[in-house]
Amino acid sequence: MKVSEEFGIAQSVISRLWQRFQDDGNVSRCYSTGHHRDTTPNEDRYLAITAKRNKRSTASNLSRQLSSASGTTISR
Numbered sequence: 001m002k003v004s005e006e007f008g009i010a011q012s013v014i015s016r017l018w019q020r021f022q023d024d025g026n027v028s029r030c031y032s033t034g035h036h037r038d039t040t041p042n043e044d045r046y047l048a049i050t051a052k053r054n055k056r057s058t059a060s061n062l063s064r065q066l067s068s069a070s071g072t073t074i075s076r
Helices: 002-007 011-024 041-053 059-070
Strands: none
Touching: 002 011, 041 059
């Protein structure tokens, strides 16, 4: 209770940080962009190579090619 009052932080925050520290020895936040990647690094490489080989290829065409090659569906 003293810690939360001294730093002006809610008791629930202190409890959560203490629990996290006890679980894995770390209290740093795990930052995320909020959006996960739909393609793997290999699929990213495939798209880059395909786009370089055919510079007139559209995003829709690249999406279709990736889908037929790997089964991964992506938006344009």
